[in-house]
Structures are given as C-alpha cells and as structure tokens.
Amino acid sequence: MIGATDRSTPGTMRRLAGWLDRHARVRLAMLLAAPMGWLVLAYLGSLVLLFVNAFWSRDAFTGLVERQFTPDNFIEIFTNPLYRNVTLRTFGMAVAVTLTCAVIAFPIAYYMARVASPRTRGLLAVAVVMPLWASYLVKAYTWRLILSNDGVLNWLLEPLGLRGPGLGESVVGLWLVFTYLWLPYMILPLYAGLERIPHSLLEASADLGGRGWTTFRRVILPLVVPALVAGSIFTFSLTLGDYIAPSLITTTQFIGNLIFLNFGVPDLPFAAALSLVPLAIVVLYLLVARRLGAFEAL
Amino acid sequence: MRSRVIQPAKLANCLPLVPLxxxxxxxxxxxxxxxxxxxxxxxxxxxxxxxxxxxxxxxxxxxxxxxxxxxxxxxxxxxxxxxxxxxxxxxxxxxxxxxxxxxxxxxxxxxxxxxxxxxxxxxxxxxxxxxxxxxxxxxxxxxxVNTVFQDYALFPHMTVGDNVAYGLVVRKVPKAERQARVADALRMVRLEGYERRRPGQLSGGQRQRVALARALVNRxxxxxxxxxxxxxxxxxxxxxxxxxxxxxxxxxxxxxxxxxxxxxxxxxxxxxxxxxxxxxxxxxxxxxxxxxxxTRFVAGFVGTSNLLAGETARAIIGSDRTYTVRPEKIRLTDPDAAPGPDEASATGTIREVVYLGPDTRYIVALDAGGELVVTQQNLATSSMEALSAKGRAVRLTWKRQHNLPVGDG
Missing domain, CATH: 3.40.50.300 (P-loop containing nucleotide triphosphate hydrolases)
Structure with missing residues (x-):
C-alpha cells in the first residue's frame, strides 16, 4: 500500500482525532458543554427563580418573604388601575419609539445599502455603531443636560419662542431619548435587509413600469418587513424593560421604575411578578415576529 | 524554425486594439x-x-x-x-x-x-x-421595452400569477383583462395552472418561463x-x-x-x-x-479559428493576407492524393486526435508551418480508427471558395 508506512503507527492525538471524527455527537457535546451550562444555570435558572418568586409573598409586618404559593401579586397587578395604566403607558411608549426608529432608520439604511459608495457606507456604519461604544448611562445623563430647563434644547428653541419637553412629567423627552438610544438597533438589521434585496428586482420593477413609489410599496417594503420586525424586537423590548432612562428623564412612572421601587421597599415577590409583565409582552411580540419571518432576517 | 503563423482561437482576444x-x-x-x-x-x-x-x-x-x-x-x-x-x-x-x-x-x-x-x-x-x-x-x-433578466429577478414575495401580473397592475389594466392576459402569457410558456405557486417552488427552467411570461404579458x-x-x-x-x-x-x-x-x-x-x-x-x-x-476575432469567436497567415498563407494560398478555413470544410486524404483544380491543399502530420462522438477533431501540424483543425464526421470510422490516426502524414484539401480573407481586428 502506498503511504502505508507513514500511517502505520498513528500517535495518540491522531487516534483520538479519528475517534472524535466518527462520533459527531461527542464532538458537539464538547463544543456546547460550557455555553449550555452557563445558559441553563445563569439564564434559565434565574428565570425559573423569578417565576417561582412571583407566586410568593411578603409578610407586611416582618418584611420577610413567605415561601407559599399565592396568586395575590397577580391579582393586585391586574386589578389595581395603577399597574394597568403603567403597563399601557410603557407599551405605548415602546410602540411609539419603535415606529419613530423605523421611520428615521429607513432612509439612513436605504442610503447605506443602495446609494452610498463603499467608502461612505463604511463611514456611515461606523457612525451608526459608534454611539453604542459609549456607556448607556453617560448618554442618558447627557440627555438630561440637553433637556433640562437651561439646557441646549431650550437654548436652541428659545429664539423660536418654543420650549422643550423638560424633565418634568412630560414623556416626550423620554420618547426622544429612547429613540436616540435604540436607533442603531433598528438601522443595522434594516440595512442588512435592504442590502439583501437583489438590485435586479428593483430594475425588474422599473422595467415593468413601476415608478419609485410603486417599487417601494410593492417590492422593497414587503421584502424588508422581516428586517423591520427584527429591528423592532430590539427597540420594543429594550424600551419595555428600561428603568434608568425613565427615572432620569421624567417623573412619570414606567414598568421598570415600579419594579425598581419594589426592589427598594423591598417586596421582591411583587417585583418578580411585575417583571413577568414585560416578559410576557415580549414573548407575545416574539411569537408575532416569528410569524412575520423576522428570525430569518436577523 | 518558422515563425508560428496560426493563432489559436483565444489568442485573437489578446491582439492589440486597432481600428477595425x-x-x-x-x-x-x-x-x-x-x-x-x-x-x-x-x-x-x-x-x-x-x-x-x-x-x-x-x-x-x-x-x-x-x-x-x-x-x-x-x-x-x-x-x-x-x-x-x-x-x-x-x-x-x-x-x-x-x-x-x-x-x-x-x-x-x-x-x-x-x-x-x-x-x-x-x-x-x-x-x-x-x-x-x-x-x-x-x-x-x-x-x-421589457427585460428578461439573467437571474430572472422574480419577486420572491409574490406568486407566479402576481409576478406575471405586475406590469399590468402597475399600468392599471382592469382586473378582468389582466387575468385573461396573465393566463394567456402563462399558457404561452406552458405554465398554465401555476398562478398560485411561489417562485421558490419552481425549477430553474420554470422560473425562466415565468420571467419570460412576465415580460411578454406587457406586449x-x-x-x-x-x-x-x-x-x-x-x-x-x-x-x-x-x-x-x-x-x-x-x-x-x-x-x-x-x-x-x-x-x-x-x-x-x-x-x-x-x-x-x-x-x-x-x-x-x-x-x-x-x-x-x-475579422480574426469573429473567425475565432464564432467557431474554431483556423487561421493561415504570413508565409503559410503564401505557401498554400499564394497571398500575404490572413485567411480562415472552417474545420468542417477540410477533407483529410492520403498525402499523395491530388487536389482538384478549384481546391487548395496542404500536407501535414496529425498531431492530436480528439474523439467527440459524432465527429472527430484532428489537429494537423502543417509542413508549411502552423496548425489547422479539421473535423470529420464519423461516418465510417470508429473511435479506435480515429485515435490511431495520430502521427499519420495527411493531405488537407478544401475548396478555394472556403478560405476567406479576414481583417486583422
């Protein structure tokens, strides 16, 4: 046999490699052991704890957690109008931020994907991602400076006789801050989605008589919906769960603030139950998103 | 050694660009x-x-x-x-x-x-x-005008029917007429009944037909x-x-x-x-x-470029111009067979034999320098006979009307 002499005495490593080569499942197990262990313990484990906690209660007198099953927390959440209002308000904010991000992100993503030269595209990609390099807290505090009574925004609007939303009860400022914070998460998937549309499809539409608007409505938009939904998963769920920006920008309460308050009181079981509200909304949202093909676009 | 006078087909591509x-x-x-x-x-x-x-x-x-x-x-x-x-x-x-x-x-x-x-x-x-x-x-x-694209460019989110109807919808053709024309166009490309399929469910040939129907439906x-x-x-x-x-x-x-x-x-x-x-x-x-x-380029790109130039052309045809002869116009005979009065002829040795099934291609090194490709239909020969011809001395004969002068483009 040709070359037999070279291979007649394989080393231990070579034999091990050969054995692994024949046992794909063992290889996979070795590959995934660490990340799976981490996910199950740290991630699913804490979720289960959260879930179990939500059905416990706090003794009002001693302040200790009573580890007995009770649906009281959920009854409180669903019957007390405070929580219903806050949930609806948070949901409304998440929807508004998502829509605003989509409207702003689309032209930018379109320009990046279809018009800009490769050089400009690279620069824009960096520019879009760059805000993500800065700390979230720094950005939120910066917005406090912008929005405050003697801040940049009022200084700019003053000659026009206008005033900004300020840092009081108004949620408009928070809407601006969220839109700013999450915009990159909308631009990037949208850019990827637009870039994936073959140029020939746009040419075909024009060739068949479709002007710009027709091509946009009938070809580009339907094809980019999955990417749009993918981006909205980020903007929506990030808005839903955030509590720092609301506490910095406005005095109005959002779900995140309430959860945080109950950590401080502390009523951890109630905080856990409250945490399940945005979680449930996001799960529902993801189910819808999956139907719209968003996961293929990620 | 004589200079190489017959250009292989691809070499024609590399010639300097001169006005044609x-x-x-x-x-x-x-x-x-x-x-x-x-x-x-x-x-x-x-x-x-x-x-x-x-x-x-x-x-x-x-x-x-x-x-x-x-x-x-x-x-x-x-x-x-x-x-x-x-x-x-x-x-x-x-x-x-x-x-x-x-x-x-x-x-x-x-x-x-x-x-x-x-x-x-x-x-x-x-x-x-x-x-x-x-x-x-x-x-x-x-x-x-309408275009059939190389990659078909079918809209993946639309059915075959919607793809074909696109041009009519955009031009606001009434629905009844639209449906009739879409059905006609699909019938023409033999895809009737495929309206509800998606492009992704079709084979390459079927997509090709949809692309054709989508363009033709606009007349x-x-x-x-x-x-x-x-x-x-x-x-x-x-x-x-x-x-x-x-x-x-x-x-x-x-x-x-x-x-x-x-x-x-x-x-x-x-x-x-x-x-x-x-x-x-x-x-x-x-x-x-x-x-x-x-031109040389056309001779080479459309068919096999069989070029006779320079001294070879002078020796065989008696002119300094560049000539082309299509391989199937050439007959292979014994070296001592005499050509007819209206025929050109050259002797050479079969350098390579390529058996193609219906035909055999012989690459013949000419005694006057250069090479010519000759294809012969395998009327009577078998593959064994054809392949054994390698190295044999032969005479190539063709009608003079078949050697054509080409430009140097």
Missing part, C-alpha cells in the same frame, strides 16, 4: 448593416424595412469615477483615471420583428448595451431610438433578454432555445438576445452582432458571420 477594417461596413456613425449589404451613407435606406425597432447611434458608456470622485459624464475629454470603457462607440440598427443576438465574450460590452436600451444605464454619449423615438434619457418605466415592442438561459443545463437550454424561437415567431416582437454562446446565437438569430472590447466587429445573419467572418 472591414470592406462591408464603414466607420460611419450612421449605419452598420449586414455583411451582405454594403454600408450605405444614409441609414433610412437600410434594409428597406422602415423605421428600425432599435437604433443605436454612437453609443458610448464609461464606468468608474474620475480623480475627483465625480461620475464621469462626458464622452469627450482626456481619459481620466479608473475609467473603464464598457462600450466604445456602437452604431446599430435592429429591425422590427427580428430575433437579434448580441454575441461576445464577457466584458465585451454586450450586456451594457442591452442595459442602456432598457434604461438601467445612461449612456455616456450617443443616442438610443426606439421606433424612431429618442429615449436616451428616459427612465426604464417610460420605455416600451412590449422590444423584448430584451440578458443571457436568459445561462443558468440552465445543456439539455434544458437546447429545449428553451427552440421554444424561445417559436414564441418569438408567434408574437412577432423584436427580441434582442445577449449571449456569450456562439452556438446559441447561430441557432436562434435572424441576425447577430459580434461584440469585442466595446465595439461591434461584425453584424450579419448567422451564415454570414460564420461563413464569412469579417
């Missing part, structure tokens, strides 16, 4: 006509078929940016850096109702020319007329086809060639067909233009182009 000289046409920007028809000084007298479906006048296309990063706009002016000349000045008349092919290697400018006719690219210079109307600067949606006056069969396997491609041709004859729409496959161009076209380096080397019927190639 060809008795059958002039450099006039007005008319490129068939090789059989001498160029006329005025285009309106061409072909006698009225206004051409498509007329290209001095069409030029440059790609790339100049040093300042601006898009290159003008055709004139000094060449600037990074500019690629895709189309270097094309004059062409395509007659109404003909099946016209643009044949050439990749990068020869044929697809760019097609895209300029469709409106996807704006020419750097020159004019495009559709049925006498200047459409040079009109967007694609304002031109009465354009000119249909542009950009290598539409390129992605199909050979068998399917041959079937589609016949089908395309019969559809074209049924609808009598002018087809402009871009291909790099010479066989395809010869099979399907009423006339064809051979493109090379952004210029047209020859325009003519398939027989014209094949039997009477105007």
């Amino acid at each position: 000289i060809d008795e059958t046409r002039t450099r006039s920007r007005l008319a490129v006509t068939t090789a059989a028809q001498p160029a006329t000084t005025h285009p309106t007298t061409d072909a006698g078929a009225g206004v051409p479906a498509v007329r290209l006048e001095g069409l030029v296309k440059h790609f790339g940016n100049d040093a300042a990063g601006r898009r290159v706009a003008g055709a004139t002016g000094a060449p600037v850096s990074d500019v690629i000349v895709a189309v270097a000045g094309i004059d062409l008349d395509i007659r109404d109702g003909e099946f016209f092919s643009m044949l050439g290697p990749s990068g020869s400018g044929k697809t760019t020319t097609l895209r300029m006719i469709a409106g996807f690219e704006l020419p750097t210079a020159g004019r495009i007329l559709l049925h006498g109307e200047d459409v040079t600067n009109r967007p694609p949606f304002d031109r009465d 354009p006056r000119v249909l542009l086809l950009d290598e539409p069969l390129g992605a199909l396997d050979l068998k399917l491609r041959e079937e589609m060639q016949i089908e395309l041709k019969s559809i074209q004859q049924a609808v009598r729409i002018t087809f402009i067909y871009v291909t790099h496959d010479q066989q395809e161009a010869l099979t399907m076209s009423d006339r064809l233009a051979v493109f090379n380096r952004g210029r047209i080397e020859q325009v003519g019927t398939p027989a014209d182009v094949y039997e009477r190639p105007a």
Whole structure:
C-alpha cells in the first residue's frame, strides 16, 4: 500500500482525532458543554427563580418573604388601575419609539445599502455603531443636560419662542431619548435587509413600469418587513424593560421604575411578578415576529 | 524554425486594439448593416424595412469615477483615471420583428448595451431610438421595452400569477383583462395552472418561463433578454432555445438576445452582432458571420479559428493576407492524393486526435508551418480508427471558395 508506512503507527492525538471524527455527537457535546451550562444555570435558572418568586409573598409586618404559593401579586397587578395604566403607558411608549426608529432608520439604511459608495457606507456604519461604544448611562445623563430647563434644547428653541419637553412629567423627552438610544438597533438589521434585496428586482420593477413609489410599496417594503420586525424586537423590548432612562428623564412612572421601587421597599415577590409583565409582552411580540419571518432576517 | 503563423482561437482576444477594417461596413456613425449589404451613407435606406425597432447611434458608456470622485459624464475629454470603457462607440440598427443576438465574450460590452436600451444605464454619449423615438434619457418605466433578466429577478414575495401580473397592475389594466392576459402569457410558456405557486417552488427552467411570461404579458415592442438561459443545463437550454424561437415567431416582437454562446446565437438569430472590447466587429445573419467572418476575432469567436497567415498563407494560398478555413470544410486524404483544380491543399502530420462522438477533431501540424483543425464526421470510422490516426502524414484539401480573407481586428 502506498503511504502505508507513514500511517502505520498513528500517535495518540491522531487516534483520538479519528475517534472524535466518527462520533459527531461527542464532538458537539464538547463544543456546547460550557455555553449550555452557563445558559441553563445563569439564564434559565434565574428565570425559573423569578417565576417561582412571583407566586410568593411578603409578610407586611416582618418584611420577610413567605415561601407559599399565592396568586395575590397577580391579582393586585391586574386589578389595581395603577399597574394597568403603567403597563399601557410603557407599551405605548415602546410602540411609539419603535415606529419613530423605523421611520428615521429607513432612509439612513436605504442610503447605506443602495446609494452610498463603499467608502461612505463604511463611514456611515461606523457612525451608526459608534454611539453604542459609549456607556448607556453617560448618554442618558447627557440627555438630561440637553433637556433640562437651561439646557441646549431650550437654548436652541428659545429664539423660536418654543420650549422643550423638560424633565418634568412630560414623556416626550423620554420618547426622544429612547429613540436616540435604540436607533442603531433598528438601522443595522434594516440595512442588512435592504442590502439583501437583489438590485435586479428593483430594475425588474422599473422595467415593468413601476415608478419609485410603486417599487417601494410593492417590492422593497414587503421584502424588508422581516428586517423591520427584527429591528423592532430590539427597540420594543429594550424600551419595555428600561428603568434608568425613565427615572432620569421624567417623573412619570414606567414598568421598570415600579419594579425598581419594589426592589427598594423591598417586596421582591411583587417585583418578580411585575417583571413577568414585560416578559410576557415580549414573548407575545416574539411569537408575532416569528410569524412575520423576522428570525430569518436577523 | 518558422515563425508560428496560426493563432489559436483565444489568442485573437489578446491582439492589440486597432481600428477595425472591414470592406462591408464603414466607420460611419450612421449605419452598420449586414455583411451582405454594403454600408450605405444614409441609414433610412437600410434594409428597406422602415423605421428600425432599435437604433443605436454612437453609443458610448464609461464606468468608474474620475480623480475627483465625480461620475464621469462626458464622452469627450482626456481619459481620466479608473475609467473603464464598457462600450466604445456602437452604431446599430435592429429591425422590427427580428430575433437579434448580441454575441461576445464577457466584458465585451454586450450586456451594457442591452442595459442602456432598457434604461438601467445612461449612456455616456450617443443616442438610443426606439421606433424612431429618442429615449436616451428616459427612465426604464417610460420605455416600451421589457427585460428578461439573467437571474430572472422574480419577486420572491409574490406568486407566479402576481409576478406575471405586475406590469399590468402597475399600468392599471382592469382586473378582468389582466387575468385573461396573465393566463394567456402563462399558457404561452406552458405554465398554465401555476398562478398560485411561489417562485421558490419552481425549477430553474420554470422560473425562466415565468420571467419570460412576465415580460411578454406587457406586449412590449422590444423584448430584451440578458443571457436568459445561462443558468440552465445543456439539455434544458437546447429545449428553451427552440421554444424561445417559436414564441418569438408567434408574437412577432423584436427580441434582442445577449449571449456569450456562439452556438446559441447561430441557432436562434435572424441576425447577430459580434461584440469585442466595446465595439461591434461584425453584424450579419448567422451564415454570414460564420461563413464569412469579417475579422480574426469573429473567425475565432464564432467557431474554431483556423487561421493561415504570413508565409503559410503564401505557401498554400499564394497571398500575404490572413485567411480562415472552417474545420468542417477540410477533407483529410492520403498525402499523395491530388487536389482538384478549384481546391487548395496542404500536407501535414496529425498531431492530436480528439474523439467527440459524432465527429472527430484532428489537429494537423502543417509542413508549411502552423496548425489547422479539421473535423470529420464519423461516418465510417470508429473511435479506435480515429485515435490511431495520430502521427499519420495527411493531405488537407478544401475548396478555394472556403478560405476567406479576414481583417486583422
């Protein structure tokens, strides 16, 4: 046999490699052991704890957690109008931020994907991602400076006789801050989605008589919906769960603030139950998103 | 050793670009006509078929940016850096109702020319007329042409029916008429009953047909086809060639067909233009182009280039010009067989034998220098006999009318 002499005495490593080569499942197990262990313990484990906690209660007198099953927390959440209002308000904010991000992100993503030269595209990609390099807290505090009574925004609007939303009860400022914070998460998937549309499809539409608007409505938009939904998963769920920006920008309460308050009181079981509200909304949202093909676009 | 005088086919591509000289046409920007028809000084007298479906006048296309990063706009002016000349000045008349092919290697400018006719690219210079109307600067949606794309470009989110109906929906054709026309178009491409399928569920050949139906349903006056069969396997491609041709004859729409496959161009076209380096080397019927190639390039690209040049040409034909002989026109005989009075002949040795099934290809080293390729039908020979011919001394004989002088383009 040709070359037999070279291979007649394989080393231990070579034999091990050969054995692994024949046992794909063992290889996979070795590959995934660490990340799976981490996910199950740290991630699913804490979720289960959260879930179990939500059905416990706090003794009002001693302040200790009573580890007995009770649906009281959920009854409180669903019957007390405070929580219903806050949930609806948070949901409304998440929807508004998502829509605003989509409207702003689309032209930018379109320009990046279809018009800009490769050089400009690279620069824009960096520019879009760059805000993500800065700390979230720094950005939120910066917005406090912008929005405050003697801040940049009022200084700019003053000659026009206008005033900004300020840092009081108004949620408009928070809407601006969220839109700013999450915009990159909308631009990037949208850019990827637009870039994936073959140029020939746009040419075909024009060739068949479709002007710009027709091509946009009938070809580009339907094809980019999955990417749009993918981006909205980020903007929506990030808005839903955030509590720092609301506490910095406005005095109005959002779900995140309430959860945080109950950590401080502390009523951890109630905080856990409250945490399940945005979680449930996001799960529902993801189910819808999956139907719209968003996961293929990620 | 004598200098090598016969150029292999591919070498013709590498020859320096020189202005093409060809008795059958002039450099006039007005008319490129068939090789059989001498160029006329005025285009309106061409072909006698009225206004051409498509007329290209001095069409030029440059790609790339100049040093300042601006898009290159003008055709004139000094060449600037990074500019690629895709189309270097094309004059062409395509007659109404003909099946016209643009044949050439990749990068020869044929697809760019097609895209300029469709409106996807704006020419750097020159004019495009559709049925006498200047459409040079009109967007694609304002031109009465439709395109079948190389990658089909079917809308993946629409059904086959919606894809085909797209042009009619956009042009607001009433629903009843739309449905009837979509059904007609799908029947024409033998896809009736496929309305509800998605492009993703179709085979390559079926997608190809949908693309064709989507274009034809608009009843354009000119249909542009950009290598539409390129992605199909050979068998399917041959079937589609016949089908395309019969559809074209049924609808009598002018087809402009871009291909790099010479066989395809010869099979399907009423006339064809051979493109090379952004210029047209020859325009003519398939027989014209094949039997009477105007230039070395055409001789090589359309068929096997069998060129006799320099001393070899002088020795065999008695002239200093460059000649081409098609391989199937040559007969192989014994070295001592005498040629007829109207025949040219040369002796040589069979250097290589390639058995192709129906034919055998012999590469013969000529005693006068250089090589000629000869194909012989395997009428009586078997593969064994053919292959054993290697190294044998032979005489090549062909009718003098079959060695044709070619330009040096």
